[in-house]
Amino acid sequence: MRQKIRKGILAYSAILFPVTFIFLSPYIIIVSAMMGVINGSAIMFAFLFLFSIVGSRLYCGWLCPGGAVQDMAGNANSRPWYGRFKILSKYIIWIIWFSFVIFLWIKNGPLKINPLNMFSVGLAGFLVYFAVASIIYFFTLATGKRGMCHSICWMAPFMVLGGKTADLLHIPRFRLKADREACIACGQCDKKCPMSIGVQKMVQRGNMDNTECICCLECVDGCPKKAISFGISRKQKKIS
Ligand code: SF4
Ligand code: SF4
Structure with missing residues (x-):
């Protein structure tokens, strides 16, 4: 029963992805940072970091629309995808991407906070959405179960850091x-x-x-x- 509920929540999250992707996008956070704006994605990533201090990676297993898309692809390719180097790549991607975001925040400060920045993304935004959703789907199809989680995900490192912070502080x-x-x-x-x-x-x-x-x-x-x-x-x- 619990797994049916979990999969149901994940499936609904996938349905909402065309709307929620603006709060989960590594691309829109960069475009917003270029405008000197801390956007909804940045706030969401900060929230996920804080949540994971107590909640570990519950978000990934129960709510993430990207996880839901991968589980769909995993039905077609259920090969295991796990290993030190397969995991390492996401941290390299995350360090490069997040360093660039911080650089843009410093360069374009003082920063304004606007969670809805670029909410009206128009056609270009939806092309970005379809590109991201397709990358998640086809990467997992080519690699194996939750391949994108292991090797690319830009959100996972925030939550791994949250868990490590909790362990360090004995929380x-x-x-x-x-x-x-x-x-x-x-x-x-x-x-x-x-x-x-x-x-x-x-x-x-x-x-x-x-x-x-x-x-x-x-x-x-x-x-x-x-x-x-x-x-x-x-x-x-x-x-x-
Ligand atoms: S191998 Fe795993 S599933 Fe089997 S009894 Fe041990 S813990 Fe349970
Ligand atoms: S990710 Fe694997 S180890 Fe973690 S709770 Fe799910 S089945 Fe268990």
Whole structure:
């Protein structure tokens, strides 16, 4: 039932994407910064950073329209897409893009705040929307499950940073918990994970922290032994 609700929310988020993309766009944030404006996307990214200090990456698993588009593509290509270099690329993209945005904010200051800047984006804006939605869809189709989340997403680093900030400051946040004794090594959690994470290994290590986890709870709901649960807690100490 929980997964039906999650997928329903994600699907509706995809329907709203033509309207909400203005608040999620790495391109419009640049155009606004050139005008000396902090726009809705910048405010949204700041909000996601703050939210993730307690909520980790719940947004990615439950609300993100880009995630919904990828899940559609994932139905056609469910190949796992995960690895150190596949993950690293999004941080390189994010550092270049966000450094440029900060540069433009400094150059074009003093800044005005206008959440609705470029709301009337017209035809050009919708072409940008279709380009972004198509890149998300076809990149995932070519790579595998949530390939864009792993390798390109410009929003994920904000939320990974939020989670790291929480851990550094010992702030409790949303995270998974494992019961090593209950696990029968059936591998169902690995199969269910939309982020292609080796969940079974994490359970057997007794440490469920993973920056790629989008808190979708597929592994929690798919485990026949209820060996995975979730809650709000501080960072676990490593179990050897
Ligand atoms: S689904 Fe549950 S029992 Fe099976 S490997 Fe994963 S944690 Fe262990
Ligand atoms: S580890 Fe579990 S909660 Fe995290 S992304 Fe994978 S299935 Fe979802």
